[in-house]
Structures are given as C-alpha cells and as structure tokens.
Amino acid sequence: MAISSVWVYAEVVSGAPTSGTLELLTKARSLGGSVAAFVPGDVAGAAAALGAYGAAKVFATGDLGGKLPGPAVSAAMKAVIDGGESPDLIMFPTTYGARDAMSRLSVKLDRTVLTNNVEVAVDGDAVTVTTPIFGGNTLVTTKFSGAGPYLASFRPKSFAAEEGGAAAGEVVAAAVPDTGATGTAVVTAVHVEESSGPKLDEADVVVSGGRGLGEAAKFEMVEQLAKLLKGAPGASRAIVDAGWVPYSYQVGQTGKVVKPTVYIAAGISGATQHMVGMKGSKNIIAINKDKEAPIFSIADLGIVGDVHKVLPKLIEALQGR
Amino acid sequence: MLAGMNVVVCVKQIPDPAQPGALDPSTNTLKRDGKLILDESDSYGVEMALQLVDAAGGGEVSLVSMAPNAEMSGLRTALAMGAAKGVLVSDPSLQGADALTTAKVLAKAVERTGSFDLVIAATESTDGYTGTVPEQLAELLGLPSVTFAKKVTAAGGSLQVERQTEDGYDEVTCPLPAVVSVTAGVVEPRYPSFKGIMAAKSKPVDTVTAADLGVAGTSWEQQIVSVTAAEARAAGEVVEDDGEGFAKVVAYLENLKVI
Numbered sequence: 001m002a003i004s005s006v007w008v009y010a011e012v013v014s015g016a017p018t019s020g021t022l023e024l025l026t027k028a029r030s031l032g033g034s035v036a037a038f039v040p041g042d043v044a045g046a047a048a049a050l051g052a053y054g055a056a057k058v059f060a061t062g063d064l065g066g067k068l069p070g071p072a073v074s075a076a077m078k079a080v081i082d083g084g085e086s087p088d089l090i091m092f093p094t095t096y097g098a099r100d101a102m103s104r105l106s107v108k109l110d111r112t113v114l115t116n117n118v119e120v121a122v123d124g125d126a127v128t129v130t131t132p133i134f135g136g137n138t139l140v141t142t143k144f145s146g147a148g149p150y151l152a153s154f155r156p157k158s159f160a161a162e163e164g165g166a167a168a169g170e171v172v173a174a175a176v177p178d179t180g181a182t183g184t185a186v187v188t189a190v191h192v193e194e195s196s197g198p199k200l201d202e203a204d205v206v207v208s209g210g211r212g213l214g215e216a217a218k219f220e221m222v223e224q225l226a227k228l229l230k231g232a233p234g235a236s237r238a239i240v241d242a243g244w245v246p247y248s249y250q251v252g253q254t255g256k257v258v259k260p261t262v263y264i265a266a267g268i269s270g271a272t273q274h275m276v277g278m279k280g281s282k283n284i285i286a287i288n289k290d291k292e293a294p295i296f297s298i299a300d301l302g303i304v305g306d307v308h309k310v311l312p313k314l315i316e317a318l319q320g321r
Numbered sequence: 322m323l324a325g326m327n328v329v330v331c332v333k334q335i336p337d338p339a340q341p342g343a344l345d346p347s348t349n350t351l352k353r354d355g356k357l358i359l360d361e362s363d364s365y366g367v368e369m370a371l372q373l374v375d376a377a378g379g380g381e382v383s384l385v386s387m388a389p390n391a392e393m394s395g396l397r398t399a400l401a402m403g404a405a406k407g408v409l410v411s412d413p414s415l416q417g418a419d420a421l422t423t424a425k426v427l428a429k430a431v432e433r434t435g436s437f438d439l440v441i442a443a444t445e446s447t448d449g450y451t452g453t454v455p456e457q458l459a460e461l462l463g464l465p466s467v468t469f470a471k472k473v474t475a476a477g478g479s480l481q482v483e484r485q486t487e488d489g490y491d492e493v494t495c496p497l498p499a500v501v502s503v504t505a506g507v508v509e510p511r512y513p514s515f516k517g518i519m520a521a522k523s524k525p526v527d528t529v530t531a532a533d534l535g536v537a538g539t540s541w542e543q544q545i546v547s548v549t550a551a552e553a554r555a556a557g558e559v560v561e562d563d564g565e566g567f568a569k570v571v572a573y574l575e576n577l578k579v580i
Contacts, residue, residue, distance in 0.1 A: 068493065070456055070466065096469055096486060103420075103456030112419045112542045115451050132551060134342050139549050140349070146542030185465040185495035193489040205579060229579060241506030247471070247485050253450065254504075262579055264570075279554060283577060285570055291559070298554045301573050305562025313567035321580060 003033045003088035003122050007149075009073075009098045010037035010055065012046045019202075020093035022053045022161035024154060028091055029054035029164060031122050036087070036169075038080075040064065040073040040097060043171055051169040053161065058169040061176050070100025071182040076174045077101070078108045081149065089127055091120070092153040102151050104182075113151045114142055118158040136276050156201065156257045157280065193246045198232050200249065205231025206260045208251055208278070209239065212267020212288055212307050216244035221311045222266055228318040234258065234278075236268045252277035267307040270295030287311070325379025326475065328370035329431050330404065331442040331458070332363040334388045334395030338447050349545040350417035351448055357388060359395035362443035364510035366503050367399045370441050371511075373475055381405040383437070385430040387423060389416055391528055400521035401513030407526040408433050415531055419541035420449075424457035429534035431462065433527065439480070440500040444469055459500035466500040467493050471507055 006028040010021045017025075021037070028035045037055035039046070042063045050058050061076045077090070090105075092098040094116065106113045119130040119141075129152045130141045144150040176183075200206065207229065209222035219239070226233040234256070235249040251258055252274040263281035268274060270286070270293055278284070279298055286299035289306050296302040303310055334357035336342065343352045370382040384399050384407035391411040400407060408430045415426065431440055440462070445452035459466035471490065472483035475497070482493045485504060495501075513521070560569060574580045 068467070070468070071460075074460075096484075099452055100456045100466070100468055103453035104460045106421050106453065107424070107457050107460035110421070112421050113451070113453050114543060115420075115453060128546060137551050137553070138344075139547075139551050140344075140545055141547040141549075143544050143546045144542060145544050181463055181496075182460065182465055185467050185493055185499070187484075187491045188494050189492040190486075191489040191491070229574070237505070243506065246489075247504075248488055254444070262574065262577060283573075285573060287562075287566070287570075291561075296559050297556050299559070300557035301569060302557070302559035303562050303566040303569060304559060305566045309564075310562055310566050310570075314570055317567055317571050318580065 002124065003031060003127065005033045005036070005087040006031055007036050007038050007087040007090045008055065009090065009092040009101065010039045010050055010058070011093065011095060011097070012039055012041060012044055015044045015046060017046050017049050017053070018093070019161060020095065020156050023157065023159040024091045024093060025050065025053040025055055026161050026164070027120065027159040031089070031120070033088060038077060038174070040069045040101065047171050048168040051167055052163045054164065055169040056166065058171045059174040060171060061174050064176070066187045067183055068100065068185050068187065069097035070104050071179040072176045073097070073101040074104035074108055075179050076176045077105055079177050080174050081109070086149055088148040089150045089152065092151070094153050094155050098153065102153055106151055109149065111149065111151055112144070113153070114144070115153045117152055117154045120152060120154070132276070134272065136279055157259055193248050195248070197227060198230070200232040200234055200251070201256045201258055203232035204260050205229040205262045206234050206251070206258050206278070206281070207231055207264040207266065208234035208236065208268060209266050210236035210268030211238045212269070213239070214308070218308070219244055221315065224315055225264070225311060225318070228315065229262070231260070236271070236274050265295050266311060268295055269293040270298070326374055326377035326439065327380045327383070327435065327437045328373055328439045328441060329383045329385060329434050329437045330363070330366045330370045330399070331427055331440065331454070332367065332384050332386045332395065332399050333360045333446045334358065334386060334392055335360045335446060335448040342448065344548060348417055349548055353389055357392045357395050359398040360443065360447050362445070362447055362505050363399070364402070365505055365507050366441040366443055367402050367404060368508045368510040369473060369503055371403045372508060373439065373473070377475065380438070383407065383434040385427055385434065386410070387415060387426055389413065393526060396526060397521050398513065400524045401517040402511055403517060406434070406524055409526050409528045410531065410534065411528055412530040419543055420451040420453045421457055422541050424454050424461055426531060426534060426536050427454065428458055428461040429536055431458070433529070433534065438497045439475070442500070442502045444502045444504055455500055455502035462500065464499050465495050467495050468502040470501050470503050473501060473503065473507070
C-alpha cells in the first residue's frame with residue numbers, strides 16, 4: 001500500500017500562495033496520494049491557485065486574529081486528524097510559523113519530526129527524506145518508522161513549482177479549538193522592513209557582504225553594486241548579528257536560500273552556515289583577501305584581494321557603462 | 322507583581338564547530354566523543370537570562386542540559402557567566418535522540434529546577450539544527466511561546482518581544498510563564514570573570530538519567546538509511562588582485578550577459 005494522503009502547510013500572503021507553498025504542492029502531487037493544502041489563516045481567494053498546483057482540498061483555519069500560528073494551527077490540524085481525516089505525511093515549509101506549528105503538532109501527536117530536508121521519496125509504505133549536513137557536502141536519508149502522520153519540513157527551492165492540478169480546491173473550514181494557556185501570546189504590531197529593487201530570494205543577481213567589509217558604513221558599496229547589476233543586496237550572518245544590516249538580508253542556513261544566476265560574495269569567508277544558503281547559485285564570484293577562505297573552494301571566479309580596493313573599481317567600471 | 326524572576330536556560334554542549342564534523346559510522350549519529358563546549362548560540366540565552374533576573378531585582382538562572390558521559394565543561398562556562406545551578410541529563414540510552422525525545426527530557430529537567438517564570442533556548446543548535454525543541458518544550462510544559470526573539474523585556478508578569486519574521490519583525494506580548502527562543506546577537510554575552518570561573522567549580526550540578534526524570538521509552542521513530550557524499554561543486558579560477566581584479570569580474574559578467 002502506498003501513501004494515500006499528503007497535506008501541505010500552505011501559507012497565503014496578500015491573497016496568493018507563497019512560492020514555498022507552491023513548491024511543496026508540486027512535489028506532493030508526485031507522491032501518489034491525494035493532496036490537501038492546510039492554510040494557517042484566511043484562504044483569501046487563493047483556493048484557485050492552490051488547486052492549480054495540486055490541492056484537491058483546502059483546509060483553512062480562518063483569520064488567526066493576531067494569535068501566533070504555532071499553538072493555533074497545530075490545534076486545528078489535530079482536530080481534523082482526530083475527526084478521522086488523517087494524512088500519511090504533512091509537508092511544512094521552513095518558515096517561522098510553519099516550524100512552530102510542526103513542533104507543537106509533533107507533541108500533540110507524539111510523532112517525530114525531520115527538518116531541513118531537500119528531498120522526499122515514497123517507496124511502498126516507506127517514506128524517506130533527505131537532508132544535507134556539514135554545509136551540504138554529505139546527504140543523510142532518513143526513513144520514518146512507526147505510524148503516521150509523518151512530519152517533515154523542507155528548505156526553500158528544494159523543488160521547482162509547476163502547475164498541473166485541477167480545478168479550485170474544495171475549501172473546508174478547520175476551526176481553531178481552545179488553546180488555553182499555550183495560545184496566549186499575541187502579535188500587537190507588525191513591522192515590514194521595506195527594500196527597493198528585487199526581492200533577495202527572487203533576484204537574478206545577489207551581491208552579499210560580510211565581515212571583510214570592516215564596518216557597517218561600507219555595506220553601502222554592496223548596495224551600490226547590487227543596484228548597478230539590478231540585483232538584491234544580501235549579508236552573512238556575522239554582519240547581521242553585529243547589527244550592520246537587518247535580518248531580512250541574511251543568506252544562509254538560518255536566513256534566506258538563494259539560487260541566482262550570479263552570486264557575488266564580498267568579504268565573506270564562507271562559513272558552512274552561509275554556504276548552505278547560496279551554493280546552489282549558477283555562478284559564484286568571490287572577493288576576499290584571505291586566499292585560504294573556504295568560499296574560494298566553490299567560486300567560479302575568485303579574486304584574492306581587498307574588497308575596499310576591488311569594489312570601488314568595479315562600481316566605477318560599471319557606472320561608466 | 323513578581324518578586325524577582327527565575328529563568329531556566331536550555332544549553333547544549335557540542336563538539337567544537339571549528340573542527341570538521343563527522344558521523345559515527347556504526348550509528349550514523351554525530352560524533353560527540355571529544356571535548357564538548359558551550360554552543361555559542363546558547364551564550365546569548367544565558368546572557369539574556371542574567372539580564373532579566375538582574376532587571377527583576379532577584380531570582381536566579383538555572384541551566385538544563387543533556388549530554389553523554391556526564392560532560393560538564395560547557396555547563397561550567399555558563400555557570401561561570403553567572404548561572405546559579407544546573408541539571409545535567411546524562412544517559413547512554415539518549416544517544417542520537419530525536420528532537421521530540423530531547424524536548425521530553427528537557428521538559429522534565431526544567432521542572433526539576435523548581436518554580437520558574439521563563440524558559441530560554443536558542444533558536445536551534447549549531448551542530449544538529451533541527452530547530453523544533455523550544456516550541457516542543459513549550460507544548461510539553463503547556464506554556465505559550467515566542468520563537469526567534471530578537472529583543473525581550475519583562476514587565477508586570479508578561480514579556481514584550483520583537484520576533485523575527487520573513488520580512489521584518491512582529492511585536493508580541495506573551496504572559497509568563499513562557500518559553501522563548503532567542504536569536505544570536507540578541508545581547509552581547511559577557512566573558513566569564515576569573516572570580517566567576519572559580520565560583521563555577523563549586524556550583525551545584527544535579528546529574529540525572531532519563532529514568533530519574535521518569536521519561537520512559539527512549540526510542541524514536543526515525544531511522545537513517547543512507548549517508549552519501551553530495552555532488553561537489555568544483556572550484557573555478559582564482560586570481561590574485563593586482564589592481565586589475567575588477568576587470569576580471571566585469572569580463573565574467575559580460576560573458577554571462579548580465580551586463
């Protein structure tokens with residue numbers, strides 16, 4: 001018996017499913033069971049898009065009213081499962097809300113979780129997931145044993161999103177039951193850090209800066225170069241932790257995963273944590289004064305030099321075009 | 322109003338991340354047999370706990386940790402920073418434990434520290450990075466939680482937290498007791514003073530097994546089936562900048578028709 005039902009934790013922002021949601025729905029469709037989307041919030045007209053990517057059914061909690069998704073959505077999922085509609089596998093994107101909901105659900109169902117995956121396979125009754133470790137140089141494949149639902153989260157861009165479902169999914173309300181003390185944390189204000197230009201995880205060119213820039217003010221060179229190349233600026237964790245740029249700039253294991261046509265790493269040594277987030281780029285250019293820096297081991301073009309000398313000349317050359 | 326605040330910090334002792342990681346070929350779990358150190362990402366939680374207790378005008382910081390071979394050196398680092406005591410769960414049956422089992426063990430260890438107002442953990446460990454333990458712990462303890470906190474203040478029995486989001490941050494209010502996971506960089510961890518290091522040697526660490534905590538059934542429903550090398554990405558051309566290095570970049574971008 002193969003698996004018969006897969007759920008995807010389906011995030012909807014401004015009325016449209018997120019790219020991560022569409023990636024997971026596309027993959028879920030290939031696993032051989034029926035596919036349902038579970039929306040943590042209001043469907044807001046996204047049922048057609050969710051259906052187009054494979055969700056025959058769309059569970060939705062409705063607006064969470066400022067409640068954090070962890071307790072609320074896990075309780076709503078548990079209620080549907082207890083009602084008899086238990087999936088064999090639930091796929092979660094690697095987002096803050098999804099991570100919390102998956103963790104809470106794992107306790108409610110007493111099921112293990114496997115995170116940071118880039119692949120999932122079904123062979124008969126066996127469901128396996130694959131995760132890269134040690135900065136991506138080793139792949140570990142793990143099989144779920146015991147009873148489902150199996151809970152797994154996936155890194156962004158692990159799968160290509162392609163349409164191929166049917167009509168709009170049937171929308172089913174999945175109300176949030178009383179969550180008691182666990183649900184008492186509430187969002188009182190939302191702050192969006194706006195940046196102009198293309199989004200970091202969608203840009204064709206990404207220019208990232210690291211500790212080698214020396215000081216926060218020098219990040220301006222990175223922004224300038226990104227703008228000249230119609231790309232987005234990014235950052236290593238080191239300078240985000242140091243407070244030079246907001247977290248939304250961070251590329252890496254705990255930040256964004258990017259796969260642009262060109263990735264320029266300026267003053268970044270290439271910690272494992274960073275490389276996990278950018279080694280899928282088609283072309284990598286690294287500029288660093290330490291010729292032993294790990295980033296050079298994956299760069300298509302490496303310039304061993306001082307970013308304070310190379311970047312101004314590069315910017316000047318591009319401005320003159 | 323709280324008369325002081327008791328904070329429990331979950332700390333992990335890990336192999337030095339500067340050394341390349343390795344898997345034990347017989348179990349396919351991370352090798353953890355060498356010297357273990359305090360996970361740097363936990364030093365932020367310890368610092369935050371010390372600051373919150375200080376601001377509350379009383380109370381103490383307790384530590385909970387799970388490690389093989391009664392390994393304690395990382396725990397001592399956190400005690401030297403100023404934590405008062407620790408509970409260390411050391412049990413060979415927990416080797417390779419999954420995140421859910423770890424959370425079950427830590428939940429019991431947290432309860433063993435006595436009454437508490439807040440539990441702090443890092444968002445994820447540097448060696449395993451499953452990233453689910455803080456929220457699983459909150460569910461097991463029946464508490465609210467705020468993960469990925471980048472700023473935390475306590476007042477009047479509740480927390481004000483700035484929580485990271487995909488495109489900015491949210492302000493969150495959360496009543497105590499609660500569980501919070503903090504990001505790196507949330508505060509600047511102090512270096513242990515000489516006095517602190519000396520004092521840490523005599524601070525109490527309660528070493529227990531899973532059975533002592535009443536956690537039964539230390540097995541987990543996942544099984545590693547293969548470990549393979551990923552396709553390597555080959556290095557390309559590396560040149561020393563002779564003042565014309567920028568021109569190489571320009572030519573490369575031209576070739577790709579990016580400019």
